[in-house]
Amino acid sequence: MNVSYRWLSEYIDLSGIEPQKLTEMMTRGGIEIDSVPSRNAGVSNVVVGYVKTREKHPDADKLSVVTVDAGTGEDLQIVCGAPNIAAGQKVPVAKVGAKLPGIEIKKAKLRGVESQGMICSARELGINDKLLPKEQQEGILVLPSETEIGRDILDVLALSDHILELDLTPNRSDCLSMLGVAYEVSALTGRSLRLPDPGQDLYAAADKTSDHISVRITATENCSLYTARYIKGVKVGPSPLWMQNRLIAAGVRPINNIVDITNYVMLEYGQPLHAFDAKKIAEGRIDVRLAKPGEALVTLDDQERKLEPHMLVIADGEKALGLAGVMGGANSEVTEDTTDIVLESAKFDGGTIRRTSRQLGLRSEASARFEKEVDPSRVREALDRAAGLMAKYAEGLVTEGIAEAETASFEPAVVRLSLDRVNGMLGTSLSSLEAETILTRLQFAAVSAGNDVWDVTVPTRRGDMTRDVDLIEEVARLHGYDEIPTTLIEGASTAGSLTKPQAIRRELRTLLTNAGLQEAISYSVTSAQRTGLFPALSGEDVKPIALAMPMSEERSVLRTTILPSLMEAAAYNLTRKNNDIALFEIASVYHSDEEALTRLPQEKPRLALLLAGSRRAAGWNRPAETVDFYDAKGLLETAFRRLGIEARISYEAAQPEGFHPGRTAAIKLETERGAETIGYVGQLHPELQREFDLPDTFAAELSLAPVYEYADNRIEYKPLPRYPAMERDIAVVVDRGVSGGALTAAIEASAGELLESVRVFDVYTGDRVAADKKSVALALVYRHAERTLTDDEVTAAHGNVLARLEQSFAAELRK
Amino acid sequence: MKERLEALRAEALEQLKGVADAGRLNDLRVHYLGKKGQLTEILRGMGALSAEERPIIGQAANDVRADIEIVIAEKQEAFDRAATAGRLAAETIDVTLPGKAPSVGAVHPLNKVAQEIEDIFIGMGYTIAEGPEVETDYFNFEALNLPKNHPARDMQDSFYITDEILLRTHTSPVQIRTMKAMNGKTPVKVICPGKVYRRDDDDATHSFMFHQIEGLVIGPNIRMSDLKGTLLQFVREMYGSQMEIRLRPSFFPFTEPSAEVDVTCVQCGGSGCRMCKHTGWIEILGCGMVHPKVLEHGGYDPNEVTGFAFGIGVERIALLKYEIDDIRHFYANDTKFLSQFAKQ
Structure with missing residues (x-):
């Protein structure tokens, strides 16, 4: 609602309340005002003139030479370019020395003819001419014939005015009218109203x-x-x-x-x-x-x-x-x-x-x-x-x-209001008189209904007043929100805390950022095509959830997996020459098996990460190191260790769609229900990399719900070992297809209780073994908690290990 | 013999004087003091001496040996020192070259700000509640006093999925979910962070997806003055103790009375600048006393309890805090942008 200050002052005396002051008062009273432009954009000394004669300019086809009576006593000769100028018109004339927005009028010669001023268009007067008829937009502003010659155009067009641009909240539709605004200003100022009285002598x-x-x-x-x-x-x-x-x-x-x-x-x-x-x-x-x-x-x-x-x-x-x-x-x-x-x-x-x-x-x-x-x-x-x-x-x-x-009649609402409730809700200590005064200024009739209790009749123009809290807000805003004191909540104090999932998410953020990854936040909506890239992550029965009226195809479906968003982010970074990319995002994906939703979908929290380019840029003392599968996996291992679920996690070679079939593992979590796949880590499928213009890219995405469930931050201390360990390294030659995980699992299963740990410390393929073989070197540590081991004991255990490796994998001990 | 010993000493000391390297020193030591050296050679003649002479000559020989050994030892030490100094000099590195720093990432600025806000309220005894981003019309609108066809629904044009299910337009539905979960118990003191969605054309200040943190407190005697006190404490912990707040009457269907909250302009400190449009104030959040109808929908009797609620726009706080010029930076995930927030 655009409110003319000048028009408003017809209904209420605004003397002493300049437009800026009124704006401030109304804003503090709860009516937001975007801006208060002046209608005079910088016009002075422009008056109404009468065009007595019009002739063609001798040397210019499109110009006219007119004589104008502008009430100055003698006629002015003015050169004018407007096509609609004609003798007999009343027009705005900017005299020599007049100001228009951005220009000052001087005596001038136009193609050899002297011009003592300028005849103005609406736009030249700074008026929004979009509201004028087309002919008035294209040429000069033609005024009604009865307009008085010599009168200041600011008066004629009521330009000495300000516009209050109200930004009304939906409850204040009463201020979608000049009278409504006048009532509001009356309540704010306490000044009386001058209302029109129609219906007389009609x-x-x-x-x-x-x-x-x-x-x-x-x-x-x-x-x-x-x-x-x-x-x-x-x-x-x-x-x-x-x-x-x-x-x-x-x-x-x-x-x-x-x-x-x-x-x-x-x-x-x-x-x-x-x-x-x-x-x-x-x-x-x-x-x-x-x-x-x-x-x-x-x-x-x-x-x-x-x-x-x-x-x-x-x-x-x-x-x-x-x-x-x-x-x-x-x-x-x-x-x-x-x-x-x-x-x-x-x-x-x-x-x-x-x-x-x-x-x-x-x-x-x-x-x-x-x-x-x-x-x-x-x-x-x-x-x-x-x-x-x-x-x-x-x-x-x-x-x-x-x-x-x-078909229905309207009675003004009567709302009961008690002073206790006013003060109790606001934290104020208003007196009965103060409250009544405010209601009076609003022209709400308050009838006493007991001690400091009123029945307030609300005029129908304020349809937003239906309950006592509505009246309490009126009292509060007219009393002034600044007058409400600042207090602390009374009552027993409460203990604040994060929930376990929130704490875990924060831990993951800390850990991954400390490992050099940047946290991303990407949009929850994507294209239907994107939701289909990783069916194993999206879930087999999941039906994409589409917005009824999307703003674009790219943002039309709720995402079922996060990775495509990170791939887009990676591609975006590459175009901006940010070549080393290490991103992660923690967010929900949205799964439903319904074609058309009848209930809320499942929102599943996920962690996704993506690595491409170098793990570290080349330095003066080291070359750039390109990321590989084991960087991605290592980040997860660290996370799982930190969250206390390392022992429940295993990795199994897998070929989910969208991933490189030879470089991807299913992440399995041991639960009471058995081992569950909670996500995948691997290289993106080369075709997908090509589609997104990505270099070799390694990524992981996993469900966090099972992580929340099994994360365990209890620390179980074990006494430090008192007896020395015995270390045995072995190297076995096996088929290339035999996995390191299978070898260590077999060793753990066959070595007996004395084995403390086993780890792979080298894998060799090359000239010194057959083409289809590899040599795997493992370090085994044996220890007994209560005594020093004898050589014989270890040799016996070690013998079992070698026998098992030979039996299960046809492993040959490498000499 | 004695003369020969004296001559040996003189010769040896003279020789040692000119020694310039450890090798030559060792040669001289072997030459004079070694098993087959000059001193041994001389002492071979001891057998021919008388019993009286033997200890005297023996003593003299020991003196000569000691004198030579001292000089050798001194020389050796000097050579060792020089060798060490040389080795250290050779090992000198350029300490101004960069170190091998592990790379470090950054928590997303929106989460950084959200965590900071969460921590402030946790310190004030709030717990954190969460709710779904895909919501029912009931929780998102109706229970919040926004019945169907209510004009205030225009304030937040929504992404519907079906007639009854939509992307939540604010975190306020978590208010209702929390109230229902509390089953009428008080006090309720929660904040609810999360993503929200509104049908807005993206530009420098608008994003169709953004983040809010909702706050809700319900108790037997919660007052608007408590709301002011709470927000003042929050603002001062967030921006510093010099901050002031100002409440302006406003409208939200789910609160009554409602207010917009301005804080002292973070840029100019209240004196007026371009950022605050020369008002000295910046609008940061909306709040109010929980509307009785909302309390009823949540299972509370509005005659028994009152409450306040507020909603903070995380993007708004982050834009102000870091003086970021365009909200779209938050979602582009440009690593040049993200990596700027690595500080603790």
Whole structure:
């Protein structure tokens, strides 16, 4: 809502409250104001001039030379380039020495002809000319012929004004009107209001409205009150300049006196009105009804709208005349030939209007007001106000009486308020008198209903006041939020804490960032194609969850796996020459097995990481080291150790889609239910790498729910060993296909209790073994907790190991 | 013999004087004092001496040996020192070259800020609750006093999946979930961080996905003054003890009274600058007293308990804190951006 300061001051005395001060007061009172532009963009010394003569410029086709009477005593000769300039016009004349936004007018010679000033277009005066008719945009601004010569253009166009651009919250639709804003300012300042008083001396015509028109509401749920007046003999023409100025100030385009008056009264009262050409209403009957199946209407913007049965229309006996509260129909539009008018003022159901306007994508000043519920008590008042203005400015004759239908009446709400509740909720210590004073300023009638308890009657213009807390907010904001004290919560103190999953996520962040990875956050929505890249991570039965109305294809489906997002991030970084990429992300993925959701999907927390390029950039003393599978795996191993689930984890070669079939492991977690695959670590499939323009890229993604479940931060201390260990290294030659994991598992299974640890410390393939073989060197440590081992014991255990390796893997001991 | 010993001493000391390297020194030691050396050679003649002369000559020979050994030892020590010094000099490295630092990453700035906020509230006795990002219309809107067709739903255009299921537009549904889980018990003191989604065209200040932290306190006597006190404490812990807050009346369907909260401009300290549009204040969050209808939906009697709630935009706090010019940086995951947040 754009509020003209000048217009507002017609309803309330604003002396001493400059626009900036008023803005500050209203903001502190809860009405946000985006900005307060001046309507004068820097114009001075521009006056109304009368174009006495116009001649073609002798040396320029497109220029005219005019003589202008600008009230200065002698005529001015001015060269003008506007195509619409003509003798007999009243125009804005910038005299020599005048200022326009960005320029100063000096005496000049244009193609050899002296010019004593400049005739201005609306744009040159700093006016938003988009609201003006096209011919006024393309040329100079032509003023009404009755405009007084020599008058300051700032007065004529009401440019000495500021616009308060209100950014209203949905509850304050009462301020979608000048009167509503005036009530608010009155409450803030305590100053009294000067309200218009329509309905006086309205009737000049002898006949009755009921002779011309009758009104019926068929859709009783959707319209509670419909009123109409009949106005005869109107002359459609321009509205008075003062009214046009106010409309432009409010951002509304002037059209003609009839339409302008309906808009003007809408801005003044917050009640949208509509004028029909009475001659186009069949049988003089108006019916407020729901649209019929298959019904269509061409609206004022010349669009054919297909109507649905939940949409409310204004109809005559034959056809729909308009979409109630949204837009009128072209078939009953007021034109230059219109003489008789049916003027509508009604209260339509907000939800009905909202639904229609959203569905048709058709939002208007009217629908914006109806959908927030207009004030029922202003319906007739606004009708009378507009009728009066039409009598005055369109020479209309208003017939006697109002044609109306009402399906529900509105009583002002009565809300009980207690001072204890006010102070208890706010933490204030307001007195009874202070509270009553605030209610009085709001013009809410408070009747005592006991000791410091009131029954407050809320005017219908404040439909947002339904409970005592609503009144408490009014009291608080008018008392001033700054006056509310600052206190601490009373009562027993509570202990704050993270949950186990939250603590684990933080631990993972710490650990992975300390290992050199950057944490990423990427969008939860992606394309359908992306969700299909890693079926093993997405889950076999999972159906992608699609947004009903996505903003783009790339962001249309909830992601079922995180890796594609990290791959996109990696590709993005590569294009920006960030070649070494180490990213991780902790986020949820969304899984459902339903084609169409009937219940919420599962949100599964995941950890994903991705490595590409060098683990470390080349330094002066070392070459760059390219990342490999074991970097990714090593990060996970560290994480699992840290979270106390290392012993439950194993890795198994796997070939999930999207990964390199020879370089990928399933991550298995030992649970009561058996070993569960909780994720995968591996190289991306080379084809996928190519598709994303990635170098060799290693990645992992795993479910965190089982990690949360089994993570164990209890530390079990074991006494330090008191007896020495015996170390035996062996190297065995086996087939290349035999995994290190299988060898260590076999050793652990066969060595007996004396074996403390076994680890692979070298793997060799090359000339010194057969082509299909490899040599694996392992370090075994034997120890007994209570005594020093003998050579014989170890040799026996070691013998079992060698025998098992030979038996299970045809391993040959390498000499 | 005595003369021969004296001559040997003189010769040896003279020779040793000119020695310049450890090898030559060793040669001389062998030559004079070795098993087959000059001194031994002389002492071979001891057998021919009388019993009286033998100890005297023996003593004299020991003196000569000692004198020579001392000089040799001194020389040896000097050579050792020089050798050590030479070795150390040869081992000198350029200590100004870079070290072998393990690379270090950074927690995402949004999580960094969120964790900081969480920690402040944990210190004030809050626990952290979480809820689903895909929500029902009931939890996201209806239970929060936003019935279907309520005009306030325009404030947050939503991504629906079905008519009843959508991406949550705020973390406020966690309020209802928490209340229901508490089953009418008090006090409730939680914060709820998480992702939220609104149908916004992305630009420098808008992102269709962003992060919020919701706060909710319910108890038998929670007042708006407690809300002010809580927020003031939070703001001062977050930005410093010089900070002030200012509440402005506002509107949220799920709180009444409602307020927008401004803090002292972090850039100018309140004197006015471009960042705060010369007001000295910056809007950082919305809050209010929990609406009675919301309490009812959560299973509480609004006549028995009151509560306050607030919602913090994590992006907003991070943009202000780090003076980042474009919200889209948070989601591009450019490592040149992310790596700037590696400090503790």
